[in-house]
Amino acid sequence: MKKFFQALIFGLSFGFLLQKGGVTKYHILEGQLLLSDFTVMKVMLSAILVGMIGLYFLQQKSLVKPHIKPVQLVANIIGGLIFGVGFALAGYCPGTGAAALGQGNLNTLYYMGGMLVGSYVFAELSETLNQTVKTWGDFGKVTIPEYLHVSNKVFLIIFAPLLFLVLIGLSRL
Amino acid sequence: MSEYKEVINVLGQSAWSPYLAGSLIGVLAWFTFTLSDKPIGASSAYATLAGMIGKLFAKEHTLNLKYYQDNPPRLNWEFVFVLSSIGGAFISSYTGGEFEVRWIPKLWEKIHGTDNYAIYAFIGGILMAFGARLAGGCTSGHGISGTLQLSVASWISLLCFFVGGVITIQFLY
Numbered sequence: 443m444k445k446f447f448q449a450l451i452f453g454l455s456f457g458f459l460l461q462k463g464g465v466t467k468y469h470i471l472e473g474q475l476l477l478s479d480f481t482v483m484k485v486m487l488s489a490i491l492v493g494m495i496g497l498y499f500l501q502q503k504s505l506v507k508p509h510i511k512p513v514q515l516v517a518n519i520i521g522g523l524i525f526g527v528g529f530a531l532a533g534y535c536p537g538t539g540a541a542a543l544g545q546g547n548l549n550t551l552y553y554m555g556g557m558l559v560g561s562y563v564f565a566e567l568s569e570t571l572n573q574t575v576k577t578w579g580d581f582g583k584v585t586i587p588e589y590l591h592v593s594n595k596v597f598l599i600i601f602a603p604l605l606f607l608v609l610i611g612l613s614r615l
Numbered sequence: 616m617s618e619y620k621e622v623i624n625v626l627g628q629s630a631w632s633p634y635l636a637g638s639l640i641g642v643l644a645w646f647t648f649t650l651s652d653k654p655i656g657a658s659s660a661y662a663t664l665a666g667m668i669g670k671l672f673a674k675e676h677t678l679n680l681k682y683y684q685d686n687p688p689r690l691n692w693e694f695v696f697v698l699s700s701i702g703g704a705f706i707s708s709y710t711g712g713e714f715e716v717r718w719i720p721k722l723w724e725k726i727h728g729t730d731n732y733a734i735y736a737f738i739g740g741i742l743m744a745f746g747a748r749l750a751g752g753c754t755s756g757h758g759i760s761g762t763l764q765l766s767v768a769s770w771i772s773l774l775c776f777f778v779g780g781v782i783t784i785q786f787l788y
C-alpha cells in the first residue's frame with residue numbers, strides 16, 4: 443500500500459513537471475525532432491545532469507540499488523529506431539503523452555490505442571525475440587565508466603561539466 | 616517547408632524554464648530510486664494495461680506469453696505512476712490556464728488539416744510500444760532513468776530514438 447501511495451505522489455509530480463516544462467505539447471515535441479525547438483533536450487539533459495550527480499552520492503552511501511538494463515546492441519538499436527519512427531508519427535512519447543492527456547489532449551487516445559496493440563504484439567513474439575534479436579550483441583549490464591575502465595567519480599568530474607556546457611549552449615540557440 | 620517554424624513560434628513555450636522543470640525531474644528520480652527502489656519509466660505501464668485487457672479475453676493465452684510470465688499484468692508501481700502523471704498534468708495545466716480539450720494537435724491541424732492524424736498516431740503508437748519493448752525502455756526508462764545511471768544500453772537507445780524521430784519527421788513536416 444505504501445508503494446502505491448509513493449507511486450501516486452511521484453506520478454503526480456512527474457506529470458506536473460512535464461507539463462510545466464512544456465514537453466506535453468505536441469508542437470514542442472515535434473519541434474525538437476524538427477530541430478527548431480530545443481525544450482525537450484533542455485528538460486532531458488537537466489534531469490540527467492541533476493539525477494546522475496545525486497545518484498552518485500546516494501550510491502556512495504548505499505541508499506540506492508542500480509537498475510541498469512543489459513546492452514543488447516541489436517535490440518537497442520533496432521528497437522530504438524522503431525521507437526523513434528513511432529515517436530515522430532504520434533508526436534508524443536509514452537510519458538509525455540500520458541501527461542498530455544491530463545492537459546486535455548484527447549488526441550493522445552489514438553496513439554495510446556496503438557501502444558496497447560504494439561505491446562501485445564511484442565508479448566506474442568517475446569519468446570522468439572528473447573531467443574534471437576535480444577541475444578545479438580549482448581554485453582550485459584554495463585555502464586559507461588565500466589566500459590572506459592574509469593571510476594564513476596572520475597567520469598562524472600569530466601562528464602558533468604560537459605553536460606553543463608551543452609545546456610548553456612542550448613540556451614543560446 | 617519552414618511554415619511549421621512560424622506555427623511552433625506562435626504556439627509558444629513552456630510555463631516554467633525547461634531547465635528548472637528538468638532539474639526537478641532529476642530530483643524526483645533521486646526519490647523514486649531511494650524510497651521506492653524504482654526508476655522512472657512509462658512504457659511498461661501500457662504493456663501492463665494491454666495484458667490486463669488480454670486477460671479479459673484470453674486469460675490462459677495471455678498469461679502464458681513469455682513477456683507476461685516475466686512481467687505479470689496486474690496493478691503495479693509503474694502503472695499507478697503513469698496513471699497519476701495524467702492527474703499531475705491536469706493539476707498543472709488547469710491551475711496554469713493551459714487546460715484545453717483537443718482532438719487534433721494545433722500544429723498538425725495548421726499544416727495537414729483535420730484528416731489523418733488518428734491513423735498516423737495509432738500506427739505511431741504501435742511502433743513506439745513495440746520499439747520500446749525491444750529496446751528495453753522508452754524516453755523515460757532509458758532516456759532519463761538509464762542515462763542518469765550512465766547505462767551504455769540507455770545512451771545507445773536514446774540516441775536511436777532521436778535518430779529515428781528526426782529522420783521520420785522530415786516526411787511529415
